[in-house]
């Protein structure tokens with residue numbers, strides 16, 4: 510059932526519930542992502558053995574699948590976990606890292622899309638690649654702006670039935686008909702590796718505890734909290750190294766005050 514995002518209340522619910530988030534993530538993101546989820550108040554569990562992923566997903570409030578450092582065994586585990594999430598109705602979030610870079614990543618992402626992710630969270634180049642089914646971007650970083658791919662994001666959401674979150678200098682979250690812009694953040698967020706991957710975990714924590722199962726509103730709230738934390742952390746940082754520490758501290762101490770001002774509804778279509 511649709512509702513308006515209420516980031517303060519949604520953040521409080523994440524902290525009260527401390528949802529277990531099962532992450533099949535890349536080798537770079539393991540520790541930063543777990544640290545961000547702990548600072549937020551959620552409970553991360555990383556696990557990618559095919560033999561146990563369905564069991565871990567069954568324990569979790571939500572699953573994340575990130576294709577950042579793929580290999581055949583991990584791809585099998587990702588497919589297995591996504592199938593388990595789809596079968597049980599557990600929300601799951603796809604992070605299509607560098608999907609435009611290689612045919613291998615495109616194939617893995619295509620198979621995962623068939624398992625109907627609840628949310629797809631990526632940068633503008635990744636969302637363009639998924640929407641166009643062809644390469645865009647350079648490695649894991651975006652070469653596009655969120656505004657440039659806004660229509661493609663809405664189309665991808667309509668095609669897949671997933672909520673699509675595009676991040677960058679501005680963030681957009683859409684289910685096709687509805688969309689919200691999210692303002693804030695800081696360029697230093699793109700100078701620390703895996704903060705996008707970690708955001709995917711934060712989105713999963715909000716979706717796991719969403720009011721009325723509204724994944725669009727929950728994702729918008731997650732992005733608003735992240736943007737606020739990034740912007741405030743940058744006020745105390747003198748570069749990427751100190752920013753990373755301040756970001757965790759700011760997320761940990763974040764209050765709900767004023768977060769809704771970061772959200773702006775886009776015209777419906």
Ligand SMILES: Nc1ncnc2c1ncn2[C@@H]1O[C@H](COP(=O)(O)OP(=O)(O)O)[C@@H](O)[C@H]1O
Nearest residue numbers: 632676677678693694695696698699704705735
């Ligand atoms: N130039 C920027 N200004 C403000 N926020 C940014 C900027 N670049 C990235 N962010 C923020 O950093 C987080 C990660 O986004 P992004 O860098 O797009 O992901 P990825 O690391 O997957 O490419 C998001 O919260 C996004 O809003």
Ligand SMILES: Cc1ncsc1CCOP(=O)(O)O
Nearest residue numbers: 535537577649703704705706
């Ligand atoms: C550098 C790198 N290489 C493969 S995955 C990865 C981390 C990407 O993290 P993010 O998408 O959050 O920038």
Ligand SMILES: [Mg+2]
Nearest residue numbers: 606632705706
């Ligand atoms: Mg990324």
